[in-house]
Amino acid sequence: MAIQDNRIKIAFVDDHPLITQGLKTLLERDDQLDIVGLFDNGASFLEFIVGHEVDVVLLDIGLPDINGMELCKQIKTENPGVVIILLSNHTERSIILQTMQNGANGYLLKNASLPKLKEAIFKAIAGQIVYSEEVSQILSQPSQKQLQGIPKLTKREMEILQFIAEGKTSGQIAAELYLSVLTVDTHRKNLMQKLEVKNAAELIRAAVQHQLLS
Amino acid sequence: MAIQDNRIKIAFVDDHPLITQGLKTLLERDDQLDIVGLFDNGASFLEFIVGHEVDVVLLDIGLPDINGMELCKQIKTENPGVVIILLSNHTERSIILQTMQNGANGYLLKNASLPKLKEAIFKAIAGQIVYSEEVSQILSQPSQKQLQGIPKLTKREMEILQFIAEGKTSGQIAAELYLSVLTVDTHRKNLMQKLEVKNAAELIRAAVQHQLLS
DNA sequence: TTATTTCTACCTAGTTTTAGGTATTTTGGG
DNA sequence: CCCAAAATACCTAAAACTAGGTAGAAATAA
Structure with a gap:
């Protein structure tokens, strides 16, 4: 542990302990990945990031203290180099778009498989924006709501x-x-x-x- | 020509003839791709699509008659299965996000290489949302403008x-x-x-x- | 060159918002 | 329990908006 390593430093922010614990265990098996912290609220993570190096944040939307999208924005502002991937159950198009607006590097649904998640992490670090299949599907279909009755203005x-x-x-x-x-x-x-x-x-x-x- | 084929049917909508002609020539060399039409305005393409099958539309934003983002929305509404990739020079974050909002399957800058373009076409058909590197970079950085002075409301x-x-x-x-x-x-x-x-x-x-x- | 749309301008009168305050009562943390 | 923040309520008067029209000029499309 005293040896300096170049593993990918990952932090979770999710108030569902089962998810974080489980994922931690699973991801830790990969020796390219280093889980540097689990957080069940936004504030504690924001404290943590000040003094610690983090490469990737896996972020949930439904946090107790702060909205995940808002947190994403804040992290990015303070720390533009950090890669943020949303891990969420929300399938509403507007929410996904809003995370994009806030600079997220990816959006996966929580039902994503472990290989998919790892792949997403690596791709995002390589500079890509990553979506799981369902998310891509949702994004590629513009919401009907905003489409109807487009009034022509002079x-x-x-x-x-x-x-x-x-x-x-x-x-x-x-x-x-x-x-x-x-x-x-x-x-x-x-x-x-x-x-x-x-x-x-x-x-x-x-x-x-x-x-x-x- | 009378033989039914399963090549990918591609249409261009771009009012810059050099671009479309050049791309047509380049893409035609690939025998998986079939360029079914070149259009220099939105209206003529919208007519075309009624009677013809199209798999992928390569779309520019600056069209003479209609805004490319608006066109994207319209095409998707009438024809949800069509894959639309924006080919544009615009690097403004808000524009990119707006195309996403309108259901685009990808956004590439016009300086993209031919292999990248082909790759994007295939990935998009496979269901992915595709961005070129610069675009991913732009998206992953939330605009500073909207970030400053976040007033707390009760x-x-x-x-x-x-x-x-x-x-x-x-x-x-x-x-x-x-x-x-x-x-x-x-x-x-x-x-x-x-x-x-x-x-x-x-x-x-x-x-x-x-x-x-x- | 029509025909149609767009842009312009007007009228009246009621409704709503806005600006400048002050001040008491809850509520929520510590 | 105490303090700060939030929520409530009030006053006055001016400014701005909204609803319901009508109608001529100018631009644009057919």
Whole structure:
């Protein structure tokens, strides 16, 4: 143990002890892997990582103190070189996408086999983003929800939508575009009608969902 | 030509003729691949796909008539089985993520080598999501922009934020939560202060950027 | 060159939000 | 038990938004 080794240093963060213990035992058999820590909450891991070197974090989403996706983001911010693989049971597309948004290097479902997990670890270290088959499948199918009823906005409406999203009032928008406030209000009304919403707040939410905002 | 074959049927949609022509020539040399069409705009491809079988679409983002991401979504909706690989020069993280959101099976930069492209095609058909190295690199680094200044919201504030995003008025929220309207307004104010925005519309946009909304 | 859409602008009046505070009561940790 | 944070509630007045129209000019597509 006193010898310096170049095994892959792995940490688990998962509040399900059966999972972590089991995985630890299984992975430890591989002499390329070194399990450097098990954590059942995000805070203790964040403390740990300050003083210790970690190559790969296997992360669950459902942690008691902090959301796994949020934790992923934090780890990456402090420690960009660390490879983070989500190990989760969640199959919701939006959750998977959100982990990607937070810089995760991979997403596996917990039913993944041991060889698959090892393969994923090695691939991720090599720079790849890794998904298990089911996850790839889920990702490759855009959610129907956001697809239906794509309202067509005119150029002007898009422009004004942008301004609204930036928190500008009708008056400010009118001034910037050399329009009457009344005109801007008309566009506002039409936007809300097209997206079938009741006010500006809901308008922005709908616009985001339809990817109408940069 | 009259013989039925099981080569992979590939279509290009890219308005840069040099790219498509060159790639066509290169890929045609592989007798597992069958280039069934070149298109320089989205509309003509959408017509084509109605009557023809296509296994893989190589898609550019900058098309004259329709945004490539939008096209991706449409193709997938009509034709879920088709594999779509984006071939693009865009390295912005948000763009890559958006293509993923739209169900793309892969994203390669145009500087990818021919072997890499072929490999990507085969992997994607096998069900994997494929990224080129640079893309993986970009994805694994969360954008700093959205990370700074994560304001902590209280439980109640989160709750009310949700309602605001749903287009509810302070009155409606108050009624649902058995609160005074004045209280809801106070929470509103605090929310806007914490996220440093001027009104409800901007509040929702900021909340989305900080991933505070489901 | 029509026909249609888009953009522009207006009216009225009610509703809602926002800004600037203050202040009491719960709640949750330590 | 005590303290800090959170949640509740209030006041006033201005500003902004929303709903329900109508309608002429300008741009675009057929």
